[in-house]
Amino acid sequence: MQILLTERRRSHILPGMIGLLRMCPAPCLCPWFLLVVLLVGVIAVQAQDVDPEKYDLSFAKAMSAFRKGDYEQAEGLFREALQAKPGDPDAGYYLGHSLLRSGKPDEAATVFRNMLERDPQSGRALLGLGITEYNRGRYEKALESLQAAEKLMPEDPLVHYYQGLAYHRLQSFEESRRRFSHAMTLSPDLAPSARYYSGVGYYRHGDLERARAEFEAVAQARPGTELARLAEEFLKLTREEKPVVEPKRWDLAFSTSFEYDSNVVLLPGGTQPPAGATGISQQQDYRTVLYGGGDYRFIQSETWVAGASYGVYQSFHHTLSNFDVQDHSPTAYIQRQFGQLRISAQYLFNYTEVGREPYLIAQTGQTFFTLAERGGGAFTQLQLRYQNKDFQDDRFPGNSARDGKNWLVGLSQYLLFANNTGHARAGYAFDTDRTGAGDPFVSGPFSNPPSDWAYKGHRVFAGLGLPPVWALRTDVAFDYYWQLYDNPNSLSSASGDFYRRRDEILSVSASMSRSLTKSLSLAFQYSYIRDQSNVQAFDWNRSIYSISLTGQF
Structure with missing residues (x-):
């Protein structure tokens, strides 16, 4: 179908180009005139290769599937959107995340790197690459991409949230809590998850009182969820253990x-x-x-x-x-x-x-x-x-x-x-x-x-x-x-x-x-x-x- 549409566009453009050639004022100038006309024609064909109607429909369906958690279907629809509008950063960004959530981190990394090749200043591509490296367990690599993304998008809450997760995995709990706190300030929606990991950090450090406060906030904010259940398990541990005094100096x-x-x-x-x-x-x-x-x-x-x-x-x-x-x-x-x-x-x-x-x-x-x-x-x-x-x-x-x-x-x-x-x-x-x-x-x-x-x-x-x-x-x-x-x-x-x-x-x-x-x-x-x-x-x-x-x- 895409090939047929392209051929039709060319069939409309070529007669117009022939008409322009007939208007050439002097035979000696016709070769140069022909070159200009051909360049204009190529640009016109490329411009008409963008199918806005198909892009809008595919992108809307893809986002709906993405929100429902049907990442396999979302992947296919985002690819259709990219065919209709090659190089689109929105479709590329969500395609990378669909691949990542479908368990295809290598393909996701390729998508985000392609985005960076087209636009080296793409903060979203760096963010996506950082999230991909985090899911691969490469926490130092993840921090490199996320820190680069922070320079371009300092107010993006996900940049700080995933840095918090990476520092948490590296057991740098003090730095992870600072990142989670910043992420919660920028996006209250991230607060339950961020507070849960902050609580784990306090617990690992022996600060049971602060850990208990974080876990109680998570349990109250998300009752009945898996996150709340995990917070309750930690709360039981904090109540069973004696507070750890600050290490002596x-x-x-x-x-x-x-x-x-x-x-x-x-x-x-x-x-x-x-x-x-x-x-x-x-x-x-x-x-x-x-x-x-x-x-x-x-x-x-x-x-x-x-x-x-x-x-x-x-x-x-x-x-x-x-x-x-x-x-x-x-x-x-x-x-x-x-x-x-x-x-x-x-x-x-x-x-x-x-x-x-x-x-x-x-x-x-x-x-x-x-x-x-x-x-x-x-x-x-x-x-x-x-x-x-x-x-x-x-x-x-x-x-x-x-x-x-x-x-x-x-x-x-x-x-x-x-x-x-x-x-x-x-x-x-x-x-x-x-x-x-x-x-x-x-x-x-x-x-x-x-x-x-x-x-x-x-x-x-x-x-x-x-x-x-x-x-x-x-x-x-x-x-x-x-x-x-x-x-x-x-x-x-x-x-x-x-x-x-x-x-x-x-x-x-x-x-x-x-x-x-x-x-x-x-x-x-x-x-x-x-x-x-x-x-x-x-x-x-x-x-x-x-x-x-x-x-x-």
């Missing part, structure tokens, strides 16, 4: 340990020990280790956390008191949650004494990017770190030659299992120390100061935390650290044939712990560390046995 922790060390080695802050007996004793000893720390969060919400902490570490050796370590570590931090992504930044200051004499002053800035997978079964963490190390000479002549900067980048993967009571972890980190006289290609063992300490390091690690068995938690860990030093080492030879230092550091550990009370736990741990160095002065191994009592409040 502070934490305190302490630990006391008794350890046996087969070879006492000086490793404060993870730094390599000085060579010889001042850093590697080659002697066994017992020690007591004490730690105390506190943390206070000035800002604490679902999306923001900011606070400061302070910790003190002290070790006391039975005989080797020159190896006693005291470390003070004030820290400031801030954290922001973006759906599944958490970004945190920290500044740490360390002041370390060895044998009651200054040893190291370090300042560290680091950032963590933690991405949790949907469902909470795994997360990935990226670490970036910069550290400035200022070594003190006092008890260690020439120690300041190690002054320098350290850069680190690391990637870790964590997998949770057994209802999150167990986990597996693995990762890799690269770090480098830039120390000594500067350029590693010109620094040598006799430069002033020596550049023995500049290196590049590669670390791989893995671990497994097992679910509790008879209330005992078991954890095993493996760590391999390969350090490649840049320059010939000043202790590598006594005959003048100096060579670069290479260290392979292997660490394995196993621990078992048990909770004694809500705040106290007891742990046993064994660690073995082997530093296999090609420079004899830095070659060592040790075994550490420890028992620790830890408290957290």
